[in-house]
Amino acid sequence: MSFTRLNILLWLKEPEKNFKEFGWAPYLTEPEFINSVCVYHIQLKTGNSQSTTSENLSILEKAGLLQSKKVAVWTLYQRNEKVIKEFSEWIGNVL
Known part of the structure; x- marks a missing residue:
């Protein structure tokens, strides 16, 4: 994984x-996308x-x-906490 992608994941953990x-x-009041950030x-x-991002x-x-969620002309992104948790647990068990 690139440092940029790792940083994106870290930054999106605390968007505020x-x-x-x-x-x-x-951007959204939907609880499942309350922490989303636009591209x-x-x-x-x-x-x-923009293309690299x-x-x-x-x-x-x-x-x-x-x-991700498309809202009008914007695409908003946020972490998939469920998958990140599962991946983290898997890494902990394997390594």
Whole structure:
């Protein structure tokens, strides 16, 4: 896993802290997406291009580590805590 993708996962763990500088606030009132962050804010935080950011987010989503939701023209991302917990437990058992 790249450091950028690892950082994205870490940042999304506490979006109110890690995206505050970009004006982060909950976009949705749905409890399951209350901590989602738009691609643009993630792009600003990484310092990468939009296409590179989208590629990294796509890889994390395909791995099941992120969930996305399309709202109008924005795509919002957040961690898939269930899968991250299962993966963490699996790593702990294997290593």
